[in-house]
Amino acid sequence: MKNLGYLFVGIVFGLALTKGEAISWYRIQEMFRFESFHMFGIFMTAVPVGAISIYLLKKFNIKTLEGEKIEKTKKDFHPGIIIGSLIFGFGWALTGACPGPLYAQIGSGSVVTIATLLAAILGTWTFGRIQHLLPGHR
Amino acid sequence: MDLLYKPWPWYVAGPIIGLTVPLLLWMGNKRLGISSTLRHICAACAAAKIPLFSYDWKKEIWSLFFAGGLLLGGIIGGWIFSNPNPVAISSKTVEYFSSFGITQQNGLMPEEIFNWQTLLSLKGFLLMIVGGFFVGFGTRYAQGCTSGHGILGLSALQWPSLVATASFFIGGILFAHFVLPLILSL
Numbered sequence: 556m557k558n559l560g561y562l563f564v565g566i567v568f569g570l571a572l573t574k575g576e577a578i579s580w581y582r583i584q585e586m587f588r589f590e591s592f593h594m595f596g597i598f599m600t601a602v603p604v605g606a607i608s609i610y611l612l613k614k615f616n617i618k619t620l621e622g623e624k625i626e627k628t629k630k631d632f633h634p635g636i637i638i639g640s641l642i643f644g645f646g647w648a649l650t651g652a653c654p655g656p657l658y659a660q661i662g663s664g665s666v667v668t669i670a671t672l673l674a675a676i677l678g679t680w681t682f683g684r685i686q687h688l689l690p691g692h693r
Numbered sequence: 694m695d696l697l698y699k700p701w702p703w704y705v706a707g708p709i710i711g712l713t714v715p716l717l718l719w720m721g722n723k724r725l726g727i728s729s730t731l732r733h734i735c736a737a738c739a740a741a742k743i744p745l746f747s748y749d750w751k752k753e754i755w756s757l758f759f760a761g762g763l764l765l766g767g768i769i770g771g772w773i774f775s776n777p778n779p780v781a782i783s784s785k786t787v788e789y790f791s792s793f794g795i796t797q798q799n800g801l802m803p804e805e806i807f808n809w810q811t812l813l814s815l816k817g818f819l820l821m822i823v824g825g826f827f828v829g830f831g832t833r834y835a836q837g838c839t840s841g842h843g844i845l846g847l848s849a850l851q852w853p854s855l856v857a858t859a860s861f862f863i864g865g866i867l868f869a870h871f872v873l874p875l876i877l878s879l
Binding site: 557558562564567568572575579585591601602605611621623626638640641642646647648657659660667670676678681686689 | 700701702703704705706707708709710711712713714715716717718719720721722723724727728730731732734735739741743744745746754755756758759760761762763764765766767768769770771772775780782783785786789790798800801802803804807808809812819820821822823824825826827828829830831832833834835836837838839840842843844845846847848849850851852853854856857858859860861862863864865866867868869870872873876
């Protein structure tokens with residue numbers, strides 16, 4: 556039952572990505588070419604809204620639906636973050652998609668993007684397979 | 694009715710995207726992130742005793758439901774209520790695309806290059822297969838994507854996520870300016 560809740564949040568998130576055209580290959584190229592404010596506007600509103608929300612959750616000591624304490628989000632640094640992020644950036648420019656938009660692009664009718672998603676799964680699998688050989692991994 | 698079909702301006706889409714961060718935390722201490730779903734799919738289908746995929750993926754099933762929601766959101770927003778007009782990108786970008794023979798901006802993806810015929814050509818292979826591989830490989834190496842680092846990590850004021858997001862953009866800007874034009878000319 557709870558999973559249906561996450562499905563619902565996914566639908567809302569997917570609608571915002573789709574209707575905000577953040578899954579559009581055209582918009583991603585436009586962003587990387589700095590020819591419009593649109594995508595930057597999305598980031599520059601999404602992040603402060605997320606940050607203020609996290610601050611308020613903490614300030615008012617809000618618990619989860621099940622009464623648990625909300626755990627702090629912590630991202631540790633390792634050099635692989637830089638290397639991996641650059642590689643992802645290369646792929647983002649080619650496909651016009653991050654992992655989230657891949658699902659939404661398929662939904663919006665670009666059925667061929669299933670091939671891109673399968674390639675992304677293969678990329679993740681390959682990383683797992685050769686991780687021990689790579690610099691900066693954890 | 695027209696409102697259902699129209700695209701949303703950035704100041705509507707952005708805040709809604711931002712609100713998924715506290716919503717997921719409040720619903721059950723879940724952290725926004727999509728690239729992990731690719732990992733769960735590997736763990737479910739082909740773990741092959743690889744350490745990265747040897748865990749109980751069923752405990753993370755919520756994120757696969759979340760990804761299913763993304764697919765449905767795409768169907769509702771991009772297919773059932775799809776924008777009948779071309780994407781309103783800047784005239785400079787339109788000009789750039791037309792210099793490579795991409796003349797239509799209908800839908801969200803350029804069907805002129807993202808189709809089954811080009812998938813079998815070198816151009817399509819580089820754009821979709823190599824591009825997709827980079828997305829999956831890079832996000833796992835970086836332990837996060839635009840949502841996990843770019844939205845959640847930045848919202849939680851985590852400096853490694855700022856390094857990640859800056860690197861996403863450096864990689865993307867480099868490829869968009871210097872590599873994509875070569876591929877589109879193929």
